[in-house]
Amino acid sequence: MKTTHGRLAFAEPGEARDLAAFLKRQLGWDRAASVRLTAGGEVAALFTRPARFGVLAVRPGRLREPARIDATVSAGELLEGIDEERDAVAVPAPVTGPAWAGVLPPRGGWQQLAQVPHGELGSTAAAVVAEFRERSERLAGAERTREALDAIAEEIWSRTLPGTPLPLRVVHAAHALGFLRARDAAPATVLRCGVWLRLGTPPGSIAVRTAGVGGLSVTPL
Numbered sequence: 001m002k003t004t005h006g007r008l009a010f011a012e013p014g015e016a017r018d019l020a021a022f023l024k025r026q027l028g029w030d031r032a033a034s035v036r037l038t039a040g041g042e043v044a045a046l047f048t049r050p051a052r053f054g055v056l057a058v059r060p061g062r063l064r065e066p067a068r069i070d071a072t073v074s075a076g077e078l079l080e081g082i083d084e085e086r087d088a089v090a091v092p093a094p095v096t097g098p099a100w101a102g103v104l105p106p107r108g109g110w111q112q113l114a115q116v117p118h119g120e121l122g123s124t125a126a127a128v129v130a131e132f133r134e135r136s137e138r139l140a141g142a143e144r145t146r147e148a149l150d151a152i153a154e155e156i157w158s159r160t161l162p163g164t165p166l167p168l169r170v171v172h173a174a175h176a177l178g179f180l181r182a183r184d185a186a187p188a189t190v191l192r193c194g195v196w197l198r199l200g201t202p203p204g205s206i207a208v209r210t211a212g213v214g215g216l217s218v219t220p221l
Helices: 015-029 075-080 118-137 146-157 168-176
Strands: 004-009 034-048 056-074 088-092 111-116 188-193 196-200 205-209
Touching: 004 056, 015 034, 015 056, 015 075, 015 088, 034 075, 056 075, 056 088, 075 088, 111 118, 118 146, 118 168, 146 168, 168 196, 168 205
Parallel strands: none
Antiparallel strands: 004 088, 034 056, 056 205, 111 188, 188 196, 196 205
């Protein structure tokens, strides 16, 4: 029998279903993905580092009952523990976490830099994904190497969102993770705290360190 590390019950209907969809996206990129799960009082937060994006995804959730957890766990085992009918999840036993799990974005002290409509962010992500595909398809067969594709991706996703310092890799990640929902009327927010930048949306946030981020491989999905 699998050992569990507690149980979280969500306050919002459908939260467990949405969490399952989020974890399936993560596992689609990395079957061995880990997540750091924290809970203090009636708020939980799940942190992941989706492969190839070079960012951290943060997915918060309100709880029906106060809980206190701080553990790095297997994303696959966490997915197995989700009970969509009861809007709850059984937290699996901790695993040895990757290095990123020890360096999380700060909880407070964020300064808002800009607000951007979700439609504008979605259009920006679609446009640069299309550019990546068009430029990669122009490469001759012998030139279409992983290094060449990564160089194109790095050039595109290192650009910034117009009017902000936010790298486009953050917008790409938000789009790929389903954080840019058409039904969300409120604009997304661009925030800064020290070396961190963050794009906040109703489903969650994408955060990136602005120092020491190099060497990323980002392939549009």
